[in-house]
Amino acid sequence: MTLERIGLPGVGVSHLLTNRDGARLGIVVRPDGCRELAVYDPAEPDRAAGTVVLCADEAHVVADLLHATVTLDHVDGPAAAAGEAQAVRIRVPAGSAYADRPLTSPRGAEIIAVIRGIRVLPHPDSTLEIRPGDVLLAVGSSPALARLHDLLAAPC
Secondary structure: OEEEEEEEOOOEEEEEEEOOOOOEEEEEEOOOOOEEEEEEOOOOOOOEEEEEEEOHHHHHHHHHHHOOOOOEEEEOOHHHHOOOOEEEEEEOOOOEOOOOEEOOOOOOEEEEEEEEOOEEEEOOOOOOEEOOOOEEEEEEOHHHHHHHHHHHHOEO
């Protein structure tokens, strides 16, 4: 894949991607955080066949779908240094098999809070449905947190 990046004064930054089959996709990143996506016509590679504008949070969801990686952010503390329970933040990716349904924690791990946008939902009960973009605060042993990571990373 090739990537061309071009600054567009007053507009943003244009990224033009060409995949191994020659298909072209353009992404303009605007200063307000929105992204404009353009799919180019294969018969006329300089003409956009269609465009879609995504606001920043929509672009984030699309990015999750394209890069289905779940990351464990470790929270430092004395227990982690001693090899005991650890605390982590895990972002629920779009496309997770557990999106839009209640999640039970694997044995040895506990979800102690869910961050949804600007709201913090402490001590979630088993009826709370997790959503793509939620950030789970979890504590537990390393193996249990790895199991939780694997559950969330599984595609639908």
